Amino acid sequence: xxxxxxxxxxxxxxxxxxxxxxxxxxxxxxxxxxxxxxxxxxxxxxxxxxxxxxxxxxxxxxxxxxxxxxxxxxxxxxxxxxx
Numbered sequence: 001x002x003x004x005x006x007x008x009x010x011x012x013x014x015x016x017x018x019x020x021x022x023x024x025x026x027x028x029x030x031x032x033x034x035x036x037x038x039x040x041x042x043x044x045x046x047x048x049x050x051x052x053x054x055x056x057x058x059x060x061x062x063x064x065x066x067x068x069x070x071x072x073x074x075x076x077x078x079x080x081x082x083x
Contacts, residue, residue: 001042005049005056008068011037015072020046023074025065027081032058033065035077 006014014020020037027033034056037046048057059065062079069077 001038001045003045003047005047005054007051008048008057011035011046011048012072014046015074020074023069023072023077025059025062025069025077025079027079028058031060033060033062033079034058035065035068 011020014037015023019039021040022038023035024038025033025035035048038044039046049055050057059068066077
């Protein structure tokens with residue numbers, strides 16, 4: 001799988017057009033979550049990047065991340081990494 005960093009607008013577009021088939025939130029430490037999408041044919045992983053730095057965008061609360069996912073019109077998303 002190839003990893004690509006994209007902006008939030010591009011992520012929303014890919015979800016809307018079917019380019020992203022699965023949306024996943026992953027807990028990366030005690031405070032932060034990242035969001036990524038997997039393409040339909042499973043050959044690309046799309047990670048959301050911060051606009052100014054290009055680093056992966058993180059959310060400190062799962063409810064904030066959920067609000068973003070709802071705006072993408074994704075039907076569902078999975079959360080991994082919770083212990």
